[in-house]
Amino acid sequence: MSSGVSRRHILKSLALGSAAGSVLRVIPLEAAEYAHRMIAAEKSTAAPTKAYTPKFFPAHQYKTLEALCQAIIPADQDSGGAIEAGAPEFIDLLTSENKDYQLALGGGLQWLDNTCSDRYGKVYLDCAAEQQKEILDQIAYQRNARSDRSLSQGIEFFSFLRNMTFDGYFTSEIGIKYLGYIGSTYLKEFPGCPPVPEL
Amino acid sequence: MPQILRSPQAYDVCIIGSGAAGGTAAKILTEGGLKVAMLEAGPALDPATDFKEHVWPYQLPHRGAGVGGKATADFTEFLAPNGSWDIPGEPYTNAPGSRFQWFRSRIVGGRTNHWGRIALRCAPVDFRARSTDGMGDDWPISYEDVAPYYDKVESYIGVFGTKENIPSAPDGVFLPPPRPRCTETIVKKACDQLRIPCIPSRLAVITQAHHGRPPCHYCGQCGRGCITASNFSSSQVMLPPAEQTGRFTLIPNAMAREILLAKDGRAQSVSYVDKTTRSEKKLYAKAFVVAASTCESARLLLNSKSSTFPEGLANSSGVIGRYLTDSVGSSGGGFFPQLVKMPPHNHDGVGGMHMYIPWWKYDRKNDFARGYHIELSGGRHMPGVGEFYETCEEAEGYGVPLKQKCREMYGTYIGFSGRGEMIPNQQTYCDIDPSVVDEWGIPVLRFHFQWGESEIKMARDMQQTFRDIVEAGGGTFYSKARADGAHPYGIHDGGVIIHELGTVRMGSSPKTSALNSYCQAHDVKNVFVTDAACFVSNPDKNPTLTIMALSWRASEYLLDQAQKGNL
Numbered sequence: 001m002s003s004g005v006s007r008r009h010i011l012k013s014l015a016l017g018s019a020a021g022s023v024l025r026v027i028p029l030e031a032a033e034y035a036h037r038m039i040a041a042e043k044s045t046a047a048p049t050k051a052y053t054p055k056f057f058p059a060h061q062y063k064t065l066e067a068l069c070q071a072i073i074p075a076d077q078d079s080g081g082a083i084e085a086g087a088p089e090f091i092d093l094l095t096s097e098n099k100d101y102q103l104a105l106g107g108g109l110q111w112l113d114n115t116c117s118d119r120y121g122k123v124y125l126d127c128a129a130e131q132q133k134e135i136l137d138q139i140a141y142q143r144n145a146r147s148d149r150s151l152s153q154g155i156e157f158f159s160f161l162r163n164m165t166f167d168g169y170f171t172s173e174i175g176i177k178y179l180g181y182i183g184s185t186y187l188k189e190f191p192g193c194p195p196v197p198e199l
Numbered sequence: 200m201p202q203i204l205r206s207p208q209a210y211d212v213c214i215i216g217s218g219a220a221g222g223t224a225a226k227i228l229t230e231g232g233l234k235v236a237m238l239e240a241g242p243a244l245d246p247a248t249d250f251k252e253h254v255w256p257y258q259l260p261h262r263g264a265g266v267g268g269k270a271t272a273d274f275t276e277f278l279a280p281n282g283s284w285d286i287p288g289e290p291y292t293n294a295p296g297s298r299f300q301w302f303r304s305r306i307v308g309g310r311t312n313h314w315g316r317i318a319l320r321c322a323p324v325d326f327r328a329r330s331t332d333g334m335g336d337d338w339p340i341s342y343e344d345v346a347p348y349y350d351k352v353e354s355y356i357g358v359f360g361t362k363e364n365i366p367s368a369p370d371g372v373f374l375p376p377p378r379p380r381c382t383e384t385i386v387k388k389a390c391d392q393l394r395i396p397c398i399p400s401r402l403a404v405i406t407q408a409h410h411g412r413p414p415c416h417y418c419g420q421c422g423r424g425c426i427t428a429s430n431f432s433s434s435q436v437m438l439p440p441a442e443q444t445g446r447f448t449l450i451p452n453a454m455a456r457e458i459l460l461a462k463d464g465r466a467q468s469v470s471y472v473d474k475t476t477r478s479e480k481k482l483y484a485k486a487f488v489v490a491a492s493t494c495e496s497a498r499l500l501l502n503s504k505s506s507t508f509p510e511g512l513a514n515s516s517g518v519i520g521r522y523l524t525d526s527v528g529s530s531g532g533g534f535f536p537q538l539v540k541m542p543p544h545n546h547d548g549v550g551g552m553h554m555y556i557p558w559w560k561y562d563r564k565n566d567f568a569r570g571y572h573i574e575l576s577g578g579r580h581m582p583g584v585g586e587f588y589e590t591c592e593e594a595e596g597y598g599v600p601l602k603q604k605c606r607e608m609y610g611t612y613i614g615f616s617g618r619g620e621m622i623p624n625q626q627t628y629c630d631i632d633p634s635v636v637d638e639w640g641i642p643v644l645r646f647h648f649q650w651g652e653s654e655i656k657m658a659r660d661m662q663q664t665f666r667d668i669v670e671a672g673g674g675t676f677y678s679k680a681r682a683d684g685a686h687p688y689g690i691h692d693g694g695v696i697i698h699e700l701g702t703v704r705m706g707s708s709p710k711t712s713a714l715n716s717y718c719q720a721h722d723v724k725n726v727f728v729t730d731a732a733c734f735v736s737n738p739d740k741n742p743t744l745t746i747m748a749l750s751w752r753a754s755e756y757l758l759d760q761a762q763k764g765n766l
Contacts, residue, residue, distance in 0.1 A: 072597045098267035141595045167584045171256035179609045180543035187417040192378025198537040
């Protein structure tokens with residue numbers, strides 16, 4: 001509400017609305033926007049400054065999860081990455097409430113460490129950057145299961161984690177800004193499609 | 200021990216259900232001078248605190264995915280409250296081979312809090328379908344009987360649209376429509392090439408101040424419930440005027456169980472479970488308006504057994520539960536490269552399509568019965584969970600290239616949803632499951648559902664049309680539909696479109712219908728069923744507007760009967 005409408009102003013317009021004899025319990029637009037903001041503030045339970053304690057994943061797995069999320073959506077010149085967007089917290093919260101996710105992600109992270117141990121003698125986080133890239137490049141594509149069937153469970157896991165990471169990222173403030181979404185606002189009139197020659 | 204409490208107060212009318220039908224009846228009956236009590240199976244609603252309008256996903260810990268990600272499959276947790284496929288403690292069952300899904304809302308206002316706001320009139324031909332093609336049955340009323348009530352409903356609730364003179368999509372009393380979005384501009388151009396009509400949609404969203412409600416502010420979030428009541432919901436538009444009369448009593452958390460008869464054969468009281476105390480209560484009234492939703496109304500009547508009506512109240516015909524239908528639904532979409540280049544802009548609009556495709560092939564022979572319309576979606580809406588699953592699945596990989604790919608693909612997809620008419624069939628009905636009760640001890644519904652050959656062929660035609668439009672618009676067609684399998688041509692399971700209706704149908708003959716043309720039970724004159732249970736057919740018109748028109752009409756008739764002392 002950029003015009004700085006005061007609380008008093010809103011209460012006044014609410015009073016006018018009811019005095020005008022509207023049979024409906026509705027409120028003027030300015031008051032509505034104010035009310036929306038108050039509600040949004042109340043409903044917001046996100047506290048990004050506070051250190052997060054994982055609800056489901058043990059410390060080592062959570063660190064691995066963070067590393068994978070950040071690999072899936074890294075920071076670049078245009079925006080921050082998955083960790084900044086709170087994707088690991090989001091994934092941990094949902095997983096703490098869903099047995100299927102616990103199996104898919106908890107088991108998947110374990111699969112990754114087992115596989116890295118077999119191949120490189122170290123768990124994923126302790127692997128060299130090239131080794132991490134090598135295994136991710138293998139489990140990031142369905143087609144690789146055709147040449148190496150032992151990858152299929154890892155591919156399923158990565159595909160599921162990738163979806164959840166994108167969910168977490170593109171429902172975050174930085175993710176939504178990165179996409180260029182403009183809206184969820186108050187317009188007097190809908191402008192329609194901007195004039196673009198291609199359309 | 201739960202005790203049976205007799206309500207000390209008698210009402211003129213008891214309405215069961217607070218949605219489109221119940222809300223309309225409450226307004227008309229109270230304004231007409233009657234004293235009305237309304238039972239609602241869910242809690243009261245406070246839009247200011249219960250609706251999540253203008254909340255961003257990152258303001259909710261679950262980001263819209265719901266607890267355990269459970270809301271990702273269908274609707275998000277942003278949906279206006281208490282609408283669900285599964286209600287804990289209130290199951291329903293499916294007979295072997297049936298996969299019917301039943302969406303219910305337990306809240307004041309029911310499903311009108313989050314419905315699609317698509318407000319379409321049935322056409323004259325829709326009321327006399329059997330006379331036209333020999334299938335199903337004609338309604339006992341004509342378009343001319345209902346038209347004045349469409350006028351009244353539209354004038355009161357506010358519907359935008361344009362006069363088009365299309366026989367399959369009658370014009371109404373319209374407010375001006377909003378301008379088309381970019382996605383809709385593309386579809387319109389493609390349709391023009393194919394000579395398919397693409398016209399401003401008709402939605403119960405007000406684009407101008409209307410009866411004390413401020414106009415839409417174009418946030419695109421109607422499904423979350425509207426705090427300014429700029430779209431239609433029963434809770435915000437029908438119930439407040441009823442309350443204003445001082446003759447209206449709303450009883451929330453009241454699950455109707457059985458309607459009981461007096462010795463003279465008239466309905467005398469409704470027995471209900473007060474969910475907050477788990478006690479059994481009774482409410483006495485001179486007349487009853489059953490408006491609990493199509494299947495819930497059928498369930499209540501089937502569960503109201505007596506020596507007079509061993510097969511359920513007002514069911515001497517045996518039709519209650521029969522003639523169940525849902526809309527034929529199938530979806531597809533397209534990627535449109537011209538949308539990649541669109542500069543970021545506000546695409547929100549109202550919470551639904553600004554343009555749609557009404558049924559247009561009524562002038563030719565098709566290989567399926569009746570018709571369908573096409574609803575449009577897509578574009579640069581607020582991102583949510585599930586937004587990029589397809590992109591991830593297709594592009595695969597990870598890292599900056601995939602992140603950029605998602606940004607490039609964002610808003611470039613246009614969705615097409617066909618909604619068509621199903622012909623009632625013998626295999627599709629609901630009855631009482633002989634072995635299951637809900638947590639309130641009330642026997643539950645069992646569904647039997649089967650699509651017919653005509654519906655499958657209609658879904659095939661929908662898929663072909665989506666493809667034609669996408670390709671004419673320069674896009675790449677996408678559809679998960681396959682010709683075979685459990686969902687041929689992408690046809691959704693019964694119930695999924697949430698247009699279930701027909702279970703307590705009206706008709707001229709008491710032998711083949713339960714209600715007369717005023718939604719009054721043939722067998723019990725002081726019982727009315729005014730929700731979509733009364734429909735005779737399921738035209739390709741989303742049912743809510745017709746529900747309100749029929750409930751308004753039935754309520755005026757009820758008032759008239761009350762004034763004549765016939766109740």
